[in-house]
Amino acid sequence: MKNSIQTLLSVALFGALSLAASAQPAVKLLVVDMAKLYDGHYKTVEQNAKIQADDAKAQEEVDKMNKEGNALVEEYKSLNDQAGSAMLNAEAKAKAQADAQKKLEAIQAKQREVQGFIQNTRNSLGQRLNTFRSLMLEEISKLATEVAKRKGGTVLLDKAGPTGIGISNLIYADAGYDITDEVMKEINKDKPVGAAAAPKTDGPAPAAGGITVPGLAPKK
Numbered sequence: 001m002k003n004s005i006q007t008l009l010s011v012a013l014f015g016a017l018s019l020a021a022s023a024q025p026a027v028k029l030l031v032v033d034m035a036k037l038y039d040g041h042y043k044t045v046e047q048n049a050k051i052q053a054d055d056a057k058a059q060e061e062v063d064k065m066n067k068e069g070n071a072l073v074e075e076y077k078s079l080n081d082q083a084g085s086a087m088l089n090a091e092a093k094a095k096a097q098a099d100a101q102k103k104l105e106a107i108q109a110k111q112r113e114v115q116g117f118i119q120n121t122r123n124s125l126g127q128r129l130n131t132f133r134s135l136m137l138e139e140i141s142k143l144a145t146e147v148a149k150r151k152g153g154t155v156l157l158d159k160a161g162p163t164g165i166g167i168s169n170l171i172y173a174d175a176g177y178d179i180t181d182e183v184m185k186e187i188n189k190d191k192p193v194g195a196a197a198a199p200k201t202d203g204p205a206p207a208a209g210g211i212t213v214p215g216l217a218p219k220k
Helices: 002-023 034-040 042-083 090-150 180-188
Strands: 029-032 155-158
Touching: 029 090, 029 180, 034 042, 034 090, 034 180, 042 090, 090 155, 090 180
Parallel strands: 029 155
Antiparallel strands: none
8 A cells, every 4th residue: 555655656757847847948049149249230330430421520629639739849949948948048038938938838737638529539439339239239139049949949159159268158059050151141131221331349449649749747
């Protein structure tokens, strides 16, 4: 009798485990390359082109301020030469020296203006790019999930994502599980006709200016 009860309990337990197992969907693993999808997205191409155009405008402004600064440098050098000229009397030398000091202060102010403009531009372009990237990855993730579900996938992994030691989360996957190209086709369904390609950028910023003053280290 005792053995019969144990047998019944074993059968009941096996049946419960079988039901629990059958309630879970069969695992179908798919992979996608999010970096490839982001870089190849037509919206990313458009955004990069806009940022590069704004970067070019900012560089033009930096060049303009540098030109103004270099003109100040030339004026400073002239006044400095006058202050040390043997042809001028003491009063004229003192005035030239005072004017040279004011010009030097103007040069330093211009340097700060250039550096402030460059930093603000970098921050602005960087923030724009980060915000755009965040929104785009969310959009692409949703689209990739829809494609994966249509293919019966239950798990979708990003093979481009790095781990804490800098390698991909996915060590190996058969190409048959990769749906990147299918997601890219889905993305390009809405691509505007005639959309132009542009070089990728990760946050361009204008280069630092080249204002120099004799005997004065450039501002960092």
